[in-house]
Structures are given as C-alpha cells and as structure tokens.
Amino acid sequence: MTATAVDHGPAESGGHAEHKSHDRTYVITAIGLAIITFAETATYLWPKVPVWDWGDGVGITVSLLVMMAVKFFFVGAVFMHLKFDNKLLATTFVAGIVLAIGVYLAVLFAFRFFSAGTHMV
Amino acid sequence: MASVTVAEAHGHADHAHETNTGISNNKLAMWLFLGSECLLFGGLITTYLVYKTPLPGQKGPKEVFDIGFTSVSSFVLLMSSLTMVLGHSAIERGDHYRTRLWLTATASLGAVFLSGQIYEFTAFVKEGMGYTSSRFSSAFYTLTGFHGVHVTVGIIMLVSLILLSIRGKLPTERAETVEIVGLYWHFVDIVWVLIFAVVYLIPVGAPV
Numbered sequence: 054m055t056a057t058a059v060d061h062g063p064a065e066s067g068g069h070a071e072h073k074s075h076d077r078t079y080v081i082t083a084i085g086l087a088i089i090t091f092a093e094t095a096t097y098l099w100p101k102v103p104v105w106d107w108g109d110g111v112g113i114t115v116s117l118l119v120m121m122a123v124k125f126f127f128v129g130a131v132f133m134h135l136k137f138d139n140k141l142l143a144t145t146f147v148a149g150i151v152l153a154i155g156v157y158l159a160v161l162f163a164f165r166f167f168s169a170g171t172h173m174v
Numbered sequence: 175m176a177s178v179t180v181a182e183a184h185g186h187a188d189h190a191h192e193t194n195t196g197i198s199n200n201k202l203a204m205w206l207f208l209g210s211e212c213l214l215f216g217g218l219i220t221t222y223l224v225y226k227t228p229l230p231g232q233k234g235p236k237e238v239f240d241i242g243f244t245s246v247s248s249f250v251l252l253m254s255s256l257t258m259v260l261g262h263s264a265i266e267r268g269d270h271y272r273t274r275l276w277l278t279a280t281a282s283l284g285a286v287f288l289s290g291q292i293y294e295f296t297a298f299v300k301e302g303m304g305y306t307s308s309r310f311s312s313a314f315y316t317l318t319g320f321h322g323v324h325v326t327v328g329i330i331m332l333v334s335l336i337l338l339s340i341r342g343k344l345p346t347e348r349a350e351t352v353e354i355v356g357l358y359w360h361f362v363d364i365v366w367v368l369i370f371a372v373v374y375l376i377p378v379g380a381p382v
Contacts, residue, residue: 076263083256090252093375094245114376121371124252125364132259133360134353139197142205149209153216164224 082131089120204354208361215365218317222373225309232308238298239374247290248370251325254283255363258356268346274339277352280359281332284325291322314373321369324362331355 096105096113105116130136135143161167193199228234261276295315303311335355338344344351 076260079256079259079263083253086252087249090245090249090370093371094241097241097375117371117375121367124367128255128360128364128367132255132363133357139195141195141197142202145202145205145209146212149212152209153212156213157216157220160220161223166223 078131082127086124086127089124093117093120198350200354201350201357204357208357211361211365215317215320215368218313218320219368219372222313222317225313226373228308228310232310233301233303234310235314235374238301238303240294240297241374243290243294244370244374247287247294248366250283250290251287251363251366254280254287255360257283258359262349262352262356265344265346265349265352270339270344270346273344273352274336277332277336277339281329281336284329284332284359288322288325288329291318291325317373318369321362321365324365328355328359328362331358 095102096117100106100113105112108115129146135146193202195202226235257276257279261273261280264270264272264276295318298311305312305315332355335344335352
C-alpha cells in the first residue's frame with residue numbers, strides 16, 4: 054500500500070463525523086454564495102426592483118457593496134477557516150485589508166474620486 | 175538548521191516544529207503574503223477606479239462588458255472554492271482518492287475561468303479595445319490580467335499537488351500543504367468577488 058491509498062488514521066473514529074459536518078457547512082455556504090452571486094447579477098438584469106432601485110443608482114451601488122462584503126466574509130470565515138483558526142491569522146489578514154483600505158481611500162480622496170463624479174481627473 | 179535536525183530526529187520532517195505562536199510558520203507566512211497581496215490588488219483596483227471613465231470617443235465599461243458571461247465565470251470560480259475546501263477536507267480524513275478528485279475539479283474549474291478570461295480579452299481586442307487604446311482599457315487589462323496570472327499560478331500549484339498525490343508523496347501528514355495552497359486559491363476567489371462587483375457590476379449598473 055502506498056501513501057495514495059486511503060489511510061484510516063485517527064480521523065476515522067471521532068473525526069469522520071466532524072469532517073462530514075464541516076463538508077455540509079461548506080456546501081451550504083457555497084449555495085448561499087451562489088444565491089448572492091445571482092442577486093448581484095439580478096441588479097444588472099432587473100435594475101428596477103424596488104430593493105435596489107432608489108437614490109438615482111445609489112441603491113444598486115450600496116446593494117452590490119453589501120453583497121460583495123457578505124461574500125468576502127463567508128469565503129474568508131468558512132472556506133479559509135478564519136472562523137475556526139487561530140485569531141492571529143485573522144488579525145494578520147485583517148491588518149492587510151485595513152491598511153489597504155486606508156491607503157487607497159486616501160488616494161481616492163486625493164484624486165477627488167468621490168466628488169468629481171464622471172468628471173474624473 | 176538545528177530545528178530541522180530535531181524535527182527529523184523525531185521523525186516529523188514534514189511537520190512544522192513547535193513555534194511561539196502555536197501556528198505553523200508556513201501557514202503564518204502564507205497569511206502574511208495574502209495580507210500583502212491586499213495592498214497589491216488594492217492598488218490595481220484603485221487605479222482602475224481613477225481611470226475607469228473613458229475620454230470622449232473612447233469605449234468604456236458600459237459599451238464592452240458582457241455581464242451575463244462574466245456572471246457565469248464568477249460562479250465557476252466561486253464553485254472552485256467549494257471543491258478546493260472539499261479537497262482539503264478529504265486529505266484531512268485520509269481519503270486520497272477524493273483529494274485528487276476535488277483538486278482536479280478545482281484545477282479544471284480554474285482553467286474554465288481562465289479560458290473565459292482569454293475569450294473575453296480576445297473579444298474586447300476584436301472590438302478595438304487594445305491594451306493601450308485608453309486609460310480605462312490599460313487599467314482594466316492590468317487588473318484582470320494580474321488576477322489571471324494569480325489563477326494560473328494557482329492551477330500550477332494544484333496540478334503539482336495532484337502529481338505529488340499520484341506519486342504517493344502527499345500523505346495525510348502533509349494535509350497542511352493542501353490547506354496552504356487552498357488559502358491562496360480562496361484568496362484569488364475573494365479578489366474576484368471584489369473585481370466582479372467593483373469593476374463589472376457597479377460601473378455598468380450605477381454611477382459611482
């Protein structure tokens with residue numbers, strides 16, 4: 054038997070049920086993410102849905118940003134195991150995100166991105 | 175060097191040795207790398223946002239993007255994250271057959287996504303939107319091209335894992351290797367989640 058064969062290690066006894074349970078969580082998360090992706094596409098296909106058709110296009114932007122953040126969170130928390138793993142890993146990643154958001158928001162403000170509208174630089 | 179020798183002496187050459195943090199150095203290094211990648215893609219997305227408005231007479235997002243096609247691509251990449259995490263789960267319980275199966279599925283879905291991107295780029299060029307046609311096109315190709323390169327690197331790593339597994343060099347004890355490649359793959363997926371919303375959907379659907 055090579056290492057490629059199924060290795061019935063310690064995981065077999067107590068860990069197997071736990072793995073099955075995690076797999077179910079992964080599948081449910083993926084279904085949720087697929088539904089959100091469909092909803093994102095729906096903002097383009099059906100822009101007049103009252104949920105996001107408000108504020109002269111602001112509703113669509115806000116809805117898309119919220120859905121994007123939810124997808125980002127669930128991929129990070131569930132698929133990347135940040136929810137179950139050592140908090141230091143989450144802190145490391147979040148530090149990178151916060152730094153990037155801070156730096157590039159400053160850049161966007163410097164370029165008057167939020168005030169110039171379609172008359173950018 | 176000494177720590178490696180100790181690890182080998184204990185018969186755990188593939189395991190990370192004890193660390194102050196209690197986390198394997200390889201895993202922590204990957205998370206640090208991914209944290210730094212946030213800055214790379216943040217810079218590229220910001221550049222795109224600044225330059226996305228085309229000058230008069232040039233093609234912009236609304237004229238060229240095919241949202242239906244990109245939605246399918248996004249779905250494919252999203253599902254590859256599921257197959258990746260199932261592959262990791264399979265190796266953790268010692269099921270090497272399913273590990274190879276899920277890793278192959280992940281690499282295949284990644285290849286489908288990449289093919290879609292190549293098709294999209296080709297269609298844009300045929301429509302007259304080359305890399306240097308406008309500041310919008312330069313920013314767009316640079317951002318999505320960088321992401322495509324990351325997907326390609328991910329596929330290469332996945333194929334390497336599959337080959338290692340076939341040769342019997344990816345035992346259950348090295349499940350962390352699959353997890354680390356998985357982290358990279360999920361990050362590539364997360365970046366596309368941002369690109370899909372910020373680059374494709376928002377400029378087409380609403381004024382920013």
